[in-house]
Amino acid sequence: MAAATAEMLQQLQSQITCSICWNYFCEPVSIGCGHSFCRACLPSSTATVFSCPECRQVSQVRDFPLINGSLVELTKLGKQLSSQLVQSAGGQRRCATHHQALEFFCEDEQMLLCQSCCQNPEHGAHRLSSVQEAASNCRKKIQHLHSCLQKYFKETKKLLVKEKRPVIDWQEMIRREYLEWDSFMWPEECHHLERMKQEKKNKKARLSQQRRSLQDLMLDLQEAECQPSLDLLRDVKQLLQRSESVLSQRAKALIPEVRVCPISGMIETLNQFRVDVRMEPTSASPCLIVAEDLKSVRAGQGWQLDSQSADDPDLPIVLAEKAYTSDRQYWEVDLTQLPQWTLGIHTSYLRIKNPGRVTKCVSIFFLRCVKKEDGYYLQSYPGSLNHKLNDPIPRIGVYLEYKTGTLAFYNVLQSSLIYQLxxxxxxxxxxxxxxxxxxxxxxxPGAMTLCPVDSHLCACCYSSL
Structure with missing residues (x-):
């Protein structure tokens, strides 16, 4: 009877074992051909074509495939039956090769050993521990991982809350931008807004799935900590690998990326308001050098990074020679030589606080690019923009409309809105x-150059820069 039960259990185990990692299923998912694997064993990229190890049928693997709930329950049942079978046989697991009690644990191979296994030359240089000592160390690791996962869970929960109530309403910003264009742009607007809606939905789904996975893993760690030593060490390798994998996959981009939504004909329309801007050298900070043609400026020797933080909003500036009080203006700036820069507008006015006392007030509004170790970041002032760039932007277009109080920045090469204050x-x-x-x-130090009124930048121009 016991032999028949063991044989049935062996058949069950073959059905709940991943053919890639050869461990019990962990978050099992099924692909197009019907075979199932651990989700972590499958490629995560949406562009990855995956050949099934079982039948070699090619399947397109989704970014976050749905977990097969039936297989999850079946795997849990298989583990319980295996544990019960061991207990019914006297509560002591024996080596399948030597039929001796499993009293030792190999730290290097993460596996249980008997006395004869320990004498095997392949384990000669490995670190061996008693079951009790190994289980104690394992529980300490689990406690540490559980603490880390709790912190990660809280961060993911905060991200999900921010996604529900975003600081920047990108959809509203794009919608207002499209109101400036003719009705024939309606299909393109629908396409971009639908794409952004789907991206938001997918991001929310990923964060929700991530939160559920964290909850499940923390529960598994709590349960594992209370297991008998043999049961704990039997599954510890997979549990630790799963925990470390989750921790290593922590959201790398807590700061979102700048959205790119090309708008047909937008730059061509903005060029109707193109103005010839020149710099006023007398307004330049001492550490800036303005070219003789008044069309470019670069940092001088007096501006050192150790004396001026990139996060300081009070950066050295130079103003244009002309101010605007009406109408619409648009100008473009070449930034191909600069990893960091600031573009915007400056306004000063007089304020009467008390009779006979007049105070000069200054306001600035700008977009700034900051270079950090992991990439480029766009920031705004005032405002809450703090988004990451995939690549540097070679040319920025600035649009100013005095009457409506509009200040917008554009990626000229991609014909897309970057940000509107x-x-x-x-x-x-x-x-x-x-x-x-x-x-x-x-x-x-590179130069920031004002582009001529009749200059235009396209993809072929950028490829030659």
Whole structure:
């Protein structure tokens, strides 16, 4: 009877074992051909074509395939039956090769051994521990992992809350932008808004799935900590690998990326308001050098990164020679030589606080690019923009509409809106401002150049830069 039960259990185990990692299923998923594997064993990229190890049929693997709930329950049942079978046989697991009690644990191979196994030359240089000592160390690791996962779970929960109530309403920003264009743009607008809606839905689904996976893993760690030593060590290798895998896959991009939504004909339309902007050298900070043609500026020797933080909003600037008080203006700036820069507008006005006392007030509004170790980041002032860039932007277009208080920044190459500062009320002349840095240590400062009114940038121009 016991032999028949063991044979049935062996057949069950073959059905609940992943053919890639050869462990019990962990978050099992089924692919197009019908075979199932651990989710972590499958490629995660949506562009990955996966050949099934069982039948070699090619399947397109989704980013987050749905977990097969029936297989999860069946795997749990198989583990319980295996544990019960051991207990019914006297509560002591024996080596399948030597039929001796499993009293030792190999730290290098993460597996249980008997006395004869320990004498095998392949384990000669390995670290061996008693079952009790190994189980104690394992429980300490589990407690540490559980603590880390709790912190990760809280971070994921916060991200999910932020996704429900985003700081920046990108959909509203894009919608207002499209109101500026003719009705024939409606299909393109629908396409971009639907894509953004789907991206938001997918991100929310991923965060929800991540949160559920974290909850399940923390429960498994708690249960494992209370298991008998033999049962704990039997599954510890897979449990530790799963925990470390989850921790290593922590959300790398807590800061979102800048969205790219090309709008047909947008730059061509903005060029109707193109103005010839020149710099006013007398307004430049001492550490800036303005070219003789008044069309470019670079950082001088006096601007050092160690004396001027890239996160400091009060950066050295130079103003344009002309201020604007009406109409619409658009200008473009070449940034191909600069890893860090600031572009925006400057306005000053007089405020009467008390009779006979007049105070000069200054306001600035800008978009800034900051270079960090893991990439480029766009920040705004005022506002809450803090988004990551996939690649540097070679040319920025700036659009100013005085009457409506509009200040917007565009990626000229991709013909897309980068960011529009929220409702501004201008009460004084507005002057374009520029800041080419701060320069990075060990690099030669590059120039920020105002583009000629008749210049245009396209993909073929960018490829030659």
């Amino acid at each position: 929220p409702d501004i009320s201008f009460i004084a002349p507005v002057t374009p401002m520029f800041s080419p840095g701060p320069p990075l240590p060990g690099t030669k």
